[in-house]
Amino acid sequence: MRTKLIPLALLAAAALPLGAQGVSDGTVILGPQFVSYKFGSGSGAKTVTELAIPFAVILPFGERFSIDISSAFANAQVKTEGSSTSSTISGLTDTQLRGNYTLGDNLAVLTLGVNLPTGRYTVPQAEQDAAGQIGSNFLVFPVPSMGGGLAATGGIAVARPVGSWNLGIGGSFRKATEFDAYELAAANKLRFQPGDEIRVRLGLDRPVGDGLFAMGVTYSKFGNNAANDTTFGTGDRALAQATYARPLGSGDLQLQVWDLYRAKGELTSGSSSPWENVANVNLAIGFNAGNVYVQPSAEERIWQRDGTKAGLLTNLAVRFRFNTGSFSVNPTVGYSIGKLYAEGGGSTTDITGFKATLLIRLH
Amino acid sequence: MQRIGRTSLLFALVTLVALAPPATAQQVVTTSTAALAKLQIARAANPRSVAANRALGIWYYKANRFAEAREPLDLARQLDPKDGVSALYAGLAAEQLKDYTAARNAYNAYLQVGRTGSAKKEITARLVLVTKEEAKAAARDAVAREAQIAQVRGTPRTVAVLPFRISLTDPAYQPLDRGLADMLITDLAKPGKLTVVERDRIQAIADEIALGRSGQVDAATAVRAGRLIQAGSIVQGSLIGPTPQAITMTAQVFSAQTSEQVGRAVPQSNVLDRLFDMEKAIARSVFADLNIPLTPAELQEIDRRPTQSLQAFLAYSRGLEAQDNGRLDDAARFFDQARTADPGFGAALQRAQAAAAAQSSTTAKVESSIRNSAEGGVVAAAERGSTTTTGLNTTLNTVVGDVNPTTTNTMTSQSTTTGPPPTQQNTTAQATGTDQPAQRTGQVTIIIKKP
Numbered sequence: 034m035r036t037k038l039i040p041l042a043l044l045a046a047a048a049l050p051l052g053a054q055g056v057s058d059g060t061v062i063l064g065p066q067f068v069s070y071k072f073g074s075g076s077g078a079k080t081v082t083e084l085a086i087p088f089a090v091i092l093p094f095g096e097r098f099s100i101d102i103s104s105a106f107a108n109a110q111v112k113t114e115g116s117s118t119s120s121t122i123s124g125l126t127d128t129q130l131r132g133n134y135t136l137g138d139n140l141a142v143l144t145l146g147v148n149l150p151t152g153r154y155t156v157p158q159a160e161q162d163a164a165g166q167i168g169s170n171f172l173v174f175p176v177p178s179m180g181g182g183l184a185a186t187g188g189i190a191v192a193r194p195v196g197s198w199n200l201g202i203g204g205s206f207r208k209a210t211e212f213d214a215y216e217l218a219a220a221n222k223l224r225f226q227p228g229d230e231i232r233v234r235l236g237l238d239r240p241v242g243d244g245l246f247a248m249g250v251t252y253s254k255f256g257n258n259a260a261n262d263t264t265f266g267t268g269d270r271a272l273a274q275a276t277y278a279r280p281l282g283s284g285d286l287q288l289q290v291w292d293l294y295r296a297k298g299e300l301t302s303g304s305s306s307p308w309e310n311v312a313n314v315n316l317a318i319g320f321n322a323g324n325v326y327v328q329p330s331a332e333e334r335i336w337q338r339d340g341t342k343a344g345l346l347t348n349l350a351v352r353f354r355f356n357t358g359s360f361s362v363n364p365t366v367g368y369s370i371g372k373l374y375a376e377g378g379g380s381t382t383d384i385t386g387f388k389a390t391l392l393i394r395l396h
Numbered sequence: 397m398q399r400i401g402r403t404s405l406l407f408a409l410v411t412l413v414a415l416a417p418p419a420t421a422q423q424v425v426t427t428s429t430a431a432l433a434k435l436q437i438a439r440a441a442n443p444r445s446v447a448a449n450r451a452l453g454i455w456y457y458k459a460n461r462f463a464e465a466r467e468p469l470d471l472a473r474q475l476d477p478k479d480g481v482s483a484l485y486a487g488l489a490a491e492q493l494k495d496y497t498a499a500r501n502a503y504n505a506y507l508q509v510g511r512t513g514s515a516k517k518e519i520t521a522r523l524v525l526v527t528k529e530e531a532k533a534a535a536r537d538a539v540a541r542e543a544q545i546a547q548v549r550g551t552p553r554t555v556a557v558l559p560f561r562i563s564l565t566d567p568a569y570q571p572l573d574r575g576l577a578d579m580l581i582t583d584l585a586k587p588g589k590l591t592v593v594e595r596d597r598i599q600a601i602a603d604e605i606a607l608g609r610s611g612q613v614d615a616a617t618a619v620r621a622g623r624l625i626q627a628g629s630i631v632q633g634s635l636i637g638p639t640p641q642a643i644t645m646t647a648q649v650f651s652a653q654t655s656e657q658v659g660r661a662v663p664q665s666n667v668l669d670r671l672f673d674m675e676k677a678i679a680r681s682v683f684a685d686l687n688i689p690l691t692p693a694e695l696q697e698i699d700r701r702p703t704q705s706l707q708a709f710l711a712y713s714r715g716l717e718a719q720d721n722g723r724l725d726d727a728a729r730f731f732d733q734a735r736t737a738d739p740g741f742g743a744a745l746q747r748a749q750a751a752a753a754a755q756s757s758t759t760a761k762v763e764s765s766i767r768n769s770a771e772g773g774v775v776a777a778a779e780r781g782s783t784t785t786t787g788l789n790t791t792l793n794t795v796v797g798d799v800n801p802t803t804t805n806t807m808t809s810q811s812t813t814t815g816p817p818p819t820q821q822n823t824t825a826q827a828t829g830t831d832q833p834a835q836r837t838g839q840v841t842i843i844i845k846k847p
Contacts, residue, residue, distance in 0.1 A: 062807045072833065081833065089804040103803035129802035139788040144800045165830020168822025172833055175806070178822035190795035192788045199788055203795035214824040227823045234798045238791055244769055251798045251819070258827055267826045272817060280514040280769050291817040300829045313817065321764065344833070373833060392807065
């Protein structure tokens with residue numbers, strides 16, 4: 034109960050007039066999202082849904098220092114057609130508290146984050162399926178985890194102009210403490226100790242024509258995890274991203290590409306977890322219709338495991354943006370269609386999905 | 397216990413939503429004040445910084461404090477005439493203050509030095525309206541200061557062509573008053589030996605003093621109009637005829653200095669179908685009346701017709717009339733008709749495009765046209781109270797978001813409809829393999845290895 038009070042207190046603090054806090058500027062963001070994927074059809078079809086209400090408060094203290102606090106309420110459910118059982122997990126997730134301090138004239142930023150364990154732990158067996166499914170790198174749920182343990186991350190980011198480019202380099206170290214992740218049979222618990230993580234990031238951006246181009250690669254090196262007495266590694270990760278945005282007529286165009294690679298690792302079961310790669314390309318064209326900004330988009334995502342095709346997903350979505358008073362309101366609706374491919378080829382499973390988001394910013 | 401937790405959460409969310417508006421209202425003021433204070437400090441620290449003056453000017457513009465926006469923006473332009481964003485916002489601020497001459501100059505500067513193609517397109521459309529408003533404002537000012545202005549006479553080679561006086565039985569030909577003036581202005585300007593006043597300026601003066609509204613313009617009124625425009629010579633044309641088979645075109649040239657007619661004003665009589673021949677002869681006679689000799693090449697250039705179609709020219713003239721009256725949708729339609737009647741009528745195509753673009757042009761569209769461009773980044777920074785020009789803060793934010801990601805990043809980086817890539821992971825799900833979206837029920841299995 035005590036842990037649940039932490040985000041409550043943060044919410045209450047966020048709702049106070051900021052002037053009373055002595056804060057010069059601030060933003061509150063609330064972004065309810067609903068995502069649902071259905072795998073297969075008829076009896077045996079599985080549906081995974083997540084209703085997430087993430088919220089964030091960004092508080093600058095002067096020109097150089099800012100703190101942001103974020104957490105979420107999430108409800109995830111896995112249901113199978115024709116089965117009387119389902120797996121549901123619900124509650125607050127961890128709360129992330131981060132402070133950023135800028136050095137010089139945008140020379141560097143020192144960042145320190147704490148992951149407060151306000152989420153769900155010692156997850157009962159009936160809820161474990163739902164808790165795991167939202168972690169898919171392929172489907173990318175808005176809240177991927179219900180809890181990751183008390184952890185601290187410290188890092189630095191440096192930016193320098195290099196010719197007509199801006200070069201950004203950063204690195205961080207994350208240390209997490211152990212936590213009771215799952216409840217196992219016979220009243221045992223899965224005591225999980227995440228391995229240390231070192232992240233490095235290299236990025237470049239520059240104006241190109243009328244627009245802006247940015248690209249970057251982030252590499253995460255993980256130490257061994259421990260589950261009770263078993264140690265194992267889940268595989269390092271590399272995320273490459275590139276974005277080009279430019280005005281187009283009275284609107285704009287955005288082309289975004291990313292590729293996530295996770296190296297071969299091990300599972301707690303002792304079996305190996307093959308490498309996987311998720312590649313994604315998204316094209317969005319925005320235009321103004323009266324006072325409303327409309328941004329339809331099309332996205333294609335390909336998932337590979339161990340060198341074979343594992344999944345394909347097409348996302349079509351429309352985002353709207355309008356201002357009312359001091360609120361910036363961004364509703365989005367999307368539809369997904371795709372396939373999952375069985376290991377070793379052969380059978381496929383159809384995927385259909387739906388997404389609705391309502392992002393609200395208070396400036 | 398869990399029920400209590402959910403109730404608490406619900407209460408917290410409701411509290412947040414309920415309390416947020418007053419907090420936000422205060423925040424807007426505080427935010428604005430803070431950003432302004434930052435920019436003022438930045439400029440005080442470096443009063444001749446282009447970035448500081450530009451950012452301060454943009455901030456004032458965004459806060460609808462247009463008068464205050466002009467000084468720093470003009471200074472930024474002075475310090476760096478190649479700074480497009482300063483020129484753009486100087487133009488926008490000047491337009492909001494109805495200083496159309498300054499707005500036109502600033503917009504034209506942006507067309508020269510600006511970097512965003514879509515903004516240039518919007519500004520080109522905007523200039524149609526700004527130029528028109530500028531002419532109207534100048535006409536009002538000229539009439540208000542007529543006595544003073546009349547003292548300053550233009551040289552004889554500064555020529556104003558007044559709208560033609562049309563006296564034909566069919567009122568459908570009335571718009572030729574502007575079309576013929578437009579064609580004659582174009583022809584008189586071709587050799588480059590005269591300074592010909594733009595038609596918009598003349599039309600604005602004509603509208604201001606109700607010139608020709610009665611259908612009769614005497615020499616004194618024509619000369620008055622010319623003096624208000626500070627032209628040295630005034631051309632007053634007319635097209636008269638009882639039927640299209642017998643019409644006469646004349647152009648009298650008056651001296652603003654003496655108010656006397658200059659030259660002989662040889663009338664041209666023909667059928668309406670030979671309208672262009674008559675206009676060309678009139679153009680030659682004006683040069684003759686002003687004692688300006690023309691070379692054969694110049695004469696040949698004057699004789700070149702923009703169109704051979706009377707129907708196209710009539711539609712074009714209707715377009716000019718509609719444009720003068722502020723009916724841009726009608727103007728675009730008439731110019732389109734002219735282009736359809738004669739696809740080679742270049743001026744009609746140009747005006748059709750300009751009128752179509754101008755009718756939907758707003759200052760807000762000009763502003764939004766640089767969003768997501770490099771120049772738009774400068775504007776966004778100014779709104780936040782930052783004078784940065786290199787966008788290093790954006791670069792830094794991106795790096796921080798990737799090396800120390802939180803849910804805040806996920807929410808703030810939703811620049812596209814489907815959200816950002818997975819920067820955070822579910823370690824336990826990946827460790828147990830329950831993150832795989834297979835068509836099965838997840839199961840956590842642990843093998844305890846012997847030490």
